[in-house]
Amino acid sequence: RRPKNFPPGPHVLPVIGNVLHMSLENPLKGLEKLRKSYGDVYSLFIGSKPAVVINGLKAIKEAMVIKAADFAGRPQGLFINDVTQKKGVILEDYGARWRDLRRFALMTLRNFGLGKNSMEDRIHGEIQYIIKALEKSIGKTLSPQVMFHNAASNIICQVLFGTRYEYDDKVIKVIVKCFTENAKLANGPWAMLYDSVPLIRKLPLPFRKAFKNAEICTNLISDELAEHKKTRVPGQPRDFVDCYLDELEKRGGDDSSFSEDQLVLYALDLHFAGTDTTSNTLLTGFLYLINHPHIQERCQQEIDQVLEEKDQASFEDRNNMPYMQAVIHEVQRISNTVPLSVFHSTTKDTELMGYSIPKGTMIIENLTSVLNEEGQWKFPHEFNPENFLNDQGEFVKPEAFMPFSAGPRMCLGEGLARMELFLIMVTLLRKFKFIWPEDAGEPDYTPVYGVTLTPKPYHMKIELRT
Numbered sequence: 001r002r003p004k005n006f007p008p009g010p011h012v013l014p015v016i017g018n019v020l021h022m023s024l025e026n027p028l029k030g031l032e033k034l035r036k037s038y039g040d041v042y043s044l045f046i047g048s049k050p051a052v053v054i055n056g057l058k059a060i061k062e063a064m065v066i067k068a069a070d071f072a073g074r075p076q077g078l079f080i081n082d083v084t085q086k087k088g089v090i091l092e093d094y095g096a097r098w099r100d101l102r103r104f105a106l107m108t109l110r111n112f113g114l115g116k117n118s119m120e121d122r123i124h125g126e127i128q129y130i131i132k133a134l135e136k137s138i139g140k141t142l143s144p145q146v147m148f149h150n151a152a153s154n155i156i157c158q159v160l161f162g163t164r165y166e167y168d169d170k171v172i173k174v175i176v177k178c179f180t181e182n183a184k185l186a187n188g189p190w191a192m193l194y195d196s197v198p199l200i201r202k203l204p205l206p207f208r209k210a211f212k213n214a215e216i217c218t219n220l221i222s223d224e225l226a227e228h229k230k231t232r233v234p235g236q237p238r239d240f241v242d243c244y245l246d247e248l249e250k251r252g253g254d255d256s257s258f259s260e261d262q263l264v265l266y267a268l269d270l271h272f273a274g275t276d277t278t279s280n281t282l283l284t285g286f287l288y289l290i291n292h293p294h295i296q297e298r299c300q301q302e303i304d305q306v307l308e309e310k311d312q313a314s315f316e317d318r319n320n321m322p323y324m325q326a327v328i329h330e331v332q333r334i335s336n337t338v339p340l341s342v343f344h345s346t347t348k349d350t351e352l353m354g355y356s357i358p359k360g361t362m363i364i365e366n367l368t369s370v371l372n373e374e375g376q377w378k379f380p381h382e383f384n385p386e387n388f389l390n391d392q393g394e395f396v397k398p399e400a401f402m403p404f405s406a407g408p409r410m411c412l413g414e415g416l417a418r419m420e421l422f423l424i425m426v427t428l429l430r431k432f433k434f435i436w437p438e439d440a441g442e443p444d445y446t447p448v449y450g451v452t453l454t455p456k457p458y459h460m461k462i463e464l465r466t
């Protein structure tokens with residue numbers, strides 16, 4: 001039964017809740033349909049657990065920005081918390097420990113953006129490997145999926161461990177495989193059963209694979225950590241792991257949010273958060289640019305004009321490229337890379353749009369509903385950079401642009417992600433022309449649903465620009 005004054009929603013069945021109202025293949029359509037029946041704030045039962053789904057700019061802003069702290073928790077006691085051993089920053093509940101971990105990550109990322117070997121240099125370094133891979137395919141077709149995935153992974157690996165991995169390296173292949181499998185399991189029916197029926201948790205059922213995968217990744221990162229401990233010079237950090245080890249010494253080892261065990265899961269968290277997101281946005285971006293050649297050409301004209309004889313683009317150049325800025329933001333809007341954000345939970349009894357929501361209720365922030373909300377965009381349902389340009393052709397960012405979410409839990413890698421998207425897209429568009437192969441048929445823009453949305457695999461043809 002729904003508590004008193006709880007948001008409305010469809011009829012609930014015992015044990016399975018509202019599972020039948022949602023397609024596990026793609027729940028986004030089901031959520032949109034329920035919004036039409038019940039309004040911007042409604043409730044669903046996932047198994048026996050109530051969850052509130054928040055849709056549209058007005059309600060999301062009230063929850064995540066105005067009542068920020070009330071909605072900044074993360075659900076606990078779920079399958080995914082057990083798999084990640086309640087460590088790391090993404091799933092940590094709202095409180096002092098989360099704040100400490102988040103502040104440390106933001107500070108370290110900022111420090112690595114400065115100085116000689118800056119984040120821009122690291123990104124440009126990795127772009128050279130993408131260029132090499134593309135040059136090998138000139139005049140032929142290429143599937144860009146693995147290439148973008150590895151590039152995003154390498155950029156974050158350089159920050160975390162100070163190393164990049166060759167595109168066919170065994171370590172990174174194993175980590176990526178484990179992540180992909182776990183993301184699927186976490187989203188699937190076995191995780192739901194694990195959450196709903198605690199008695200089966202120790203049984204040898206398919207969800208055990210997720211624990212095995214987590215152990216494999218933990219062991220690989222522990223090896224990396226051991227290597228760092230052998231070669232580091234205290235006070236002269238080379239990367240995130242060194243910074244963390246310095247911090248650990250400073251805190252004297254009696255602080256439960258900072259320990260070597262924590263570090264391993266923390267690094268895996270950042271790697272996971274920074275890889276699939278950026279690479280799927282790039283993949284979607286190129287899929288649209290290839291199939292909208294006039295937009296691709298207009299980007300190239302602006303890039304040529306602004307960069308002239310300069311060797312390489314810098315992130316600052318974005319301020320002189322309103323059209324490119326609009327295109328990248330439109331790519332992010334249409335990619336809708338993390339469609340349901342990461343689930344939140346309420347930290348106390350609270351209210352939203354006149355409804356009462358008890359402490360500890362799971363909150364599903366439907367970012368899709370804002371990124372294509374009618375009334376917020378000139379062209380909500382089509383790929384059109386005009387969504388981010390005013391009548392004078394200047395770049396403007398509507399309030400409903402929130403692919404990184406909003407409020408205290410909003411993506412902490414936003415700065416890095418935006419820099420990667422800009423430098424990679426500008427550098428590649430400057431050098432190459434991307435073409436849809438003649439024999440590829442009509443493009444299919446329907447994404448494959450998961451924690452992140454992924455475009456269906458596709459091929460691109462590459463020509464060198466003169």
Ligand code: HEM
Nearest residue numbers: 090273274277278337338342404405409410411412413417
């Ligand atoms: C296009 C790329 C990216 C997109 C669309 C994206 C999107 C998001 C979203 C929607 C959230 C959930 C926010 C919430 O719960 O309200 C999130 C959280 C997070 N992201 Fe990103 N992200 C991207 C890239 C990155 C990168 C490169 C990093 C690496 C540093 C990163 C690290 C994180 C972390 C650590 C969190 C959890 C923050 C917390 O719980 O306090 N993300 N991201």
